[in-house]
Amino acid sequence: MNMDLLIGLKTALARLLIFPGLLFAVPAAWFFLWVERKAVARMQGRIGPPFMQPFFDFIKLLGKSTPPRSGIGGLLMRAWPLIAVSAAAGAVGLLPVLPASGGFEGDLILLLALLEVPSMCIIAAGFSSGSIFGEIGSAREAVLSVSYNIVFLLAIISIAASQHTFSLSALAQLPSSPLRWLGIVAILVCLPAKLHLNPFSLPNAEQEIYSGPMTEYAGPELAMWELSHGLEWVAATGLVATLIAPAFTLWWVAALVFVALSFGLVLLLSVVAAATARLQIDTTVRFYWQCTLIFAVLAVASALFMRFRA
């Protein structure tokens, strides 16, 4: 019994720290940031950054000094990026990529909560920075997150309800249903907003409000924001990849498929970002509420239907 607990704990730690946790997630975050930048650059007829650029950016930012900030406000401003990074890393660690189930169950509710934390931190950071541009950016982020999260949650809930489980690892093992695909499409619609990509990049619309909530950030704190953004990429694309990927018994096949699918998703999101202009806040909100309505009707109807059939 004691032995089992020890093995379980070890597996859990390995997942959190090695794969798909920190040791995998941090280089993966830089890799995905590079893929996105490179893909967009190629589509725009530019050469794009070298492979190591996101890593170099991170190191360079770490070496810079930040302006001294005193009091609770300064403390909070330093804390938000750290909270965002830990939450995003935790979310990646929860992804049930490897088939052998141990330690963590890939709890969907915890994953959703952790995915939401970076966005909350951004909102809080913008307001605590005291800059007018940060405040507007935060207000936009808040409005945006209220609108896309309903679609996002609805999609996840309908997937979970149709297959009677809130465990991501159990979902990954189950054969996919039409409702799951509907949910995946809904999640995909939300991803550009979650990752601040075009056409929903308004919280950091540089032509209007500089970099929004990030305006007052510099040095290591900004490096942490960049890292949390990269980890969000890994977690969000990883979530979709786990839902799409069929179940494999060989662990390395599962890992490869996971990485390949995530890579494909990053490319897809980059294409959308490169091919669109930024929408205004009210167009965006209208778009997501229309999506909400459509998905709500479809998802609830089919979830009910499946319940009765089962």
Next chain:
Amino acid sequence: MSYKIPMGPYHPALEEPYKLDLICEGETVIDAQLHIGFNFRGIEHLAETRNYIQVIALMERVCGICSNIHTLTLCNAMEGLTGLTPPPRAQYIRVIMAELERLHSHVLWAGIAAKLMGFKTMFMTCFELREKVMDVLQAISGNRVNYSMNRIGGVNRDITDPQSILRLVEALELEMGRTVIPIFTTSRTARSRCAGIGVLTTEKAVALGVVGPVARASGLPQDLRRAAPYAAYTEMDFDVPVQPAGDVTARLLVRALEIMESCKILRQALSKLPPGEIATEGEKFVFTTGTATARVEAPRGEVMYSVSWKEGSRNPARVHVRTPTFAVMPAIRWMVKGARLADTPLIQASIDPCYSCTDR
């Protein structure tokens, strides 16, 4: 509660330093104040210390985009004072340069408008095209920004092989018709950003005395190439595009159509280029005392030069410039009232402002 958002003097949405103070309520702009004067270089005063050759090189540096238009207008005014008339070939070459510059300016503007919509792919496409226009300009003048083509009584360089330039222009026209214009007119995200914002009604446009594409996009059919032809514009066949709506889409459409009209003029001018001299060689001239004005349709609208001279002097007594941005600038305040904050960069850019010309 209303709050003030400073846009500028240094801001990612502005190419040049100027300042727009936006008084907002939430995301809605209720009023705006425009501050200029960050680019003042005292060029008009410097012009009084330069002789009639140096002053052309000086005025070319008033603007980085429509450099040719400024020397063209200055030369027109100085030719009025000296009584020189450039030969027909020079007049045609002036038209070619002016239209290429219009292409360059409009494509550049389209790129910046795309950037302000957050549409960076379109920005890159436009700037790639702009490079090609600059290649044509370089093929003619040897320069990419300050072409130094105009002189009193003609132009400095000849177009020796109009056919090769014509081929370049046709390639440009094809690419504009294939990429820039369809994307701007059909892309849904781009259209949703432009339609119905920054409206300037015809009445307001008349009251504020706006010029150029902004006036034409508010339903005023004014174009100096048609109303007061200079160079060889009387011999060119072209349309003046007018749109009644007065919003950013209308300004976009007017400029897109003008790109096609410029290509049309270029094709005519290059194929009909008359033989002969490119400047009044060896003809002696003297400046008479007095003031001459010249008006030219720049890419942004009417440019007016008023040049005063005292007989026997090598330097002008006064060179006064009135740029199109100076006329259009007050309209920004009326365009952004009631607009969303997210639209203001695009609205202020839709007049294609050039504050370095305005400040001088």
